[in-house]
Amino acid sequence: MSERKVPGIDEYDGAAGGWGALAAVARAVKGQMAVGRETAALRRVNQPTGFDCPGCAWPDPQHTSSFEFCENGAKAVSWEATGKRATPDFFARHTLAELWEWSDHALEDEGRLTHPMAYDADADRYMPIGWDEAFARIGAALRALPHPDMAEFYTSGRTSNEAAFLYQLMVREYGTNNFPDCSNMCHEATSVGLPASIGVGKGTVTLDDFALCDALFSFGHNPGTNHPRMLSTLREVSKRGVPIVAVNPLRERGLERFTSPQHPGEMLTNTATPIAQTYYQVKIGGDLALLKGMMKWLLEADAADLAAGGAGVLDHAFIAEHTEGLDALRDDLARTSWDDVVAQSGLSRDDIAAAGRLYARAERVILCYGMGMTQHRRGTQNVQQMANLLLLRGNIGKPGAGIAPIRGHSNVQGDRTVGITEKPTQALVDAIRQRYGFAFPLTHGHDAVDAVRAIRDGRSRALVCMGGNLAVAMPDPDTTIPAMRNLDLAVHIATKLNRSHLIPARQAFLLPCLGRTERDVQASGLQSVTVEDSMSMVHASQGGLPPASEHLLSEPAIVAGIAKATLPQTKVDWDGLVGDYDRIRDDIEAVFPIFRDFNRRVREPGGFRLYIGASERDWGAAGKARFLVAPGLGEDPASEGDALLTLTTVRSHDQYNTTIYGFDDRYRGVSGRRDVVFLNRDDMVARGLQSGDRIEVESRVGDAVRRLSGFIAVEYDLPRGSAAMYYPEGNRLVPLDSHDPHSGTPAYKSIPVVVSKLDDPAVHAS
Known part of the structure; x- marks a missing residue:
């Protein structure tokens, strides 16, 4: 596939944060033409006598910091405190x-x-x-x-x-x-799924737990764009030598490395802290298969260790005292074949075993997740299988361990x-x-x-x-x-x-x-x-x-x-x-x-x-936490030989939910446009596409035909059979009835689509 220069598409080689973040803050404040008003507001963000940032819901590490806001928080404040x-x-x-x-x-x-x-x-x-x-x-x-x-x-x-x-x-x-609510569109799978598992529809960790964990798994979220203040916490976890495992279809810069604007040493030397030690690019919709694969490996390793005279890999004392339902989960995992797990997840058996081994070695594990896990037709079951994974080793209800749904609005x-x-x-x-x-x-x-x-x-x-x-x-x-x-x-x-x-x-x-x-x-x-x-x-x-x-x-x-x-x-x-x-x-x-x-x-x-x-470890009216079975392996990601791709919608770095601050997506190398569809290189070759080609995207959900035309194909590092485009532009491809039946959450992140080249292959700028 020949290289072609596409207007507004370039490589981004830097870390998340750094001088780019500070420059973006300056542009946001200047662009709203009320510098005095906005800078006064920024001095009061997340302060003891100030206001809570109208951006994300990440907690405040302290209430005395002079710089306790991030790039997107500054954009949110300047957007509200504007002089216009x-x-x-x-x-x-x-x-x-x-x-x-x-x-x-x-x-x-x-x-x-x-x-x-x-x-x-x-x-x-x-x-x-x-x-x-x-x-x-x-x-x-x-x-x-x-x-x-x-x-x-x-x-x-x-x-x-x-x-x-x-x-x-x-x-x-x-x-x-009648209370339709923004939760219905993001973390309703958490609100529905976790009470049945652990008795409460909220996360179990505090910010202090991140200073105590000895492994951290991050599933389906992009902190560099959607909750950048989390990067400071992840940086501290990484600095302690704690392994961070990222599970996400797209390689996101905020999960790879971070230059903290709050640390002059990194800024002046232009150095960055690595975030994820291991990055698993699961197929879109393949998370449930990965989770069940990790649990299958844990049960097999536990049985082998017990047979050899060891104490086992699972936390048997915790399971006996605090849980019920393990036998049904064990039976379901025994019926699940490794070949199917590998095919559905897009990861090798060795990769899944390595993830299970890392999890088993850690005594205190935090599992964070975002809408990449909830906005699927089986989002509730994704949430419950993450809870299962933690319960197998007693990683809920002890310091330094637990489940952390990463919410959006504050x-x-x-x-x-x-x-x-x-x-x-x-x-x-x-x-x-x-x-x-x-x-x-x-x-x-x-x-x-x-x-x-x-x-x-x-x-x-x-x-x-x-x-x-x-x-x-x-x-x-x-x-x-x-x-x-x-x-x-x-x-x-x-x-x-x-x-x-x-x-x-x-x-x-x-x-x-x-x-x-x-x-x-x-x-x-x-x-x-x-x-x-x-x-x-x-x-x-x-x-x-x-x-x-x-x-x-x-x-x-x-x-x-x-x-x-x-x-x-x-x-x-x-x-x-x-x-x-x-x-x-x-x-x-x-x-x-x-x-x-x-x-x-x-x-x-x-x-x-x-x-x-x-x-x-108070499990509510049920008295115990429950292992819950999810039949099958979740969404059915498109196979390599299939014309179908599975498309997810994502947020750009210049937006917050439906608010579009601008047209740049810095960490993905996009500037001045939003009319892009990110595609795997091999999928593009199979369809005769080059970066910059104008394409049509047609969803294959339900009976009605839904098409988006005139977008451009952009090569990106994501798994074969997967694709991505921006939200809310991609919403047109999601039928109203395509949602998780348990939570009602729309399936924004698992849309089967066919991508084809339009007759006019010219490179278009937006």
Whole structure:
């Protein structure tokens, strides 16, 4: 295959971090044209009296650091603290039809929303509206629905505990449990899979455990782009000589080597710390096969050691005291052939044995994983097999060991803890009745996929979104977007404009809220909110910047305004709660006793950790942890001789979820474009492709034909039979019904596709 220079595609030879990260921070701040405002904000990120970074959910190692933020955190802060404004004059100049032609980057780059706005269908524009009128019209529309279950209430992970608690309280008093949530699209497989395994749907480790582990396995995530502060922790683990094993289809620079901007020695000498000692490039969808292969090796090694008079490889004492179900797992693994494990995983038997051997030698193992494990049709089973692997050697519930799901948004886990769930428990029904004097149904509501189905079918007529960009985040936009255009009511509580706001219902409202960087002053004075990170630490967040507009309200105030207008006979003292967020926290504690002594403990530096039973080997109501069987070997990655490839969607380095900061993906050597499909070299040769060729990608899921044309092929280091393209562009290839049946998580990362060259082979720049 001849070499061809493709515009915007080049090799990146550097480490993650380093001067490139600092330069990107400088560009982000400069690009938003509010240097004084943004640098003031950056000085308060993750500080004891400052605000929690609106980026990822990685915990803070300390609350006294002068530089406790990363490149993508700085981008998130500058994006929110920008000096740019999307005022009523901006909306007067542009119809929604015109704005629909803008890129997602351009929409958000217009700046902060400044006034509440209502859609005028005749003009096809958003027009300014007063808060009281907006609340009154929204309340009237919600009351006019024939049944509360005809409304959907979406929550983004950036929502604080206080706002999320009030939101779920309002919705439950309204009478529904329809809570589509961003968790449904990322770690729902964790929330569903882990409780059945270990009794709790959260990770079991703390940041301190990383200083004690003697092996670390990293499955299906890319810390260099999605949670860069984790690199500092991985660097310290590597510096201790602890083996780090990366399992990921793509070679990601952040898992290979890292130059820490916080360490002058590395910066001045341009040196880097190696991260992963071993890197296994598993086929897309082959993780379950690898996990079962490692466990099969462990059981065989255990039997051999016991037969030779040894103590065995497994932790038999732990298994006997704390677990059940091993016999069924043992039988399943005995029936699993090594040939199938090798074919499905894409790894050799020797590689799998080496991974098992390294795991068996370590006494304290942490297993981290991300959406590369959850966003599959068998994501829940992936999660449970990772738990199985840890349980075999007692690596849950002891210092330096455990399972660590790496969450995305900074409070996506906290929202769930304070009640954002479509599956309420009897305990929640009883606690709300006791605290507020009203009951709500125990029936399950809609998750994200169910919500879109209900909107598509006309069973839901209203959508209220607490942040987020739901239409873009969801799969199958050819179904999702037309369905949302038929709604009677759409309400978006947001800081900036995005594409979901351009899908007008018969009535549509944009309600601008305070950002996390800004001062929130209520009747009792300056307020703090709280967030929960991915390791169950809860701490306070208090913005210090003046609001971007005098017309902004806080999220709790907006929820209260909608609630009072919708529920004229409400039993909740909304004004009292919004006037003093301590009262909200008192109510959270009353409804969720896990927040014992909430207001006192959250005022301690660093906050406090919620009780996680599995961390203490308390397995909940089941009494024991459970080994769970996953029949078969998971997804079926395309074989080398098959025309099908298995495609995964990935985030670029210049984005966070659906927010596109720019068009560069530095660590993958992409600049100025997003129209790329990463392909294995041999797969390209087999299809007569060269880098830069224009291609068509057609998904082979279900009956409907889904195609994306005009993208370019780019050679990349990933396994034969695997391919990758950016999210959300690749969402068009994922049918709404292609999801994990246990968790409802869309299968963004295992899409069977056919790739073919278009007639025009010319190299195109975006």
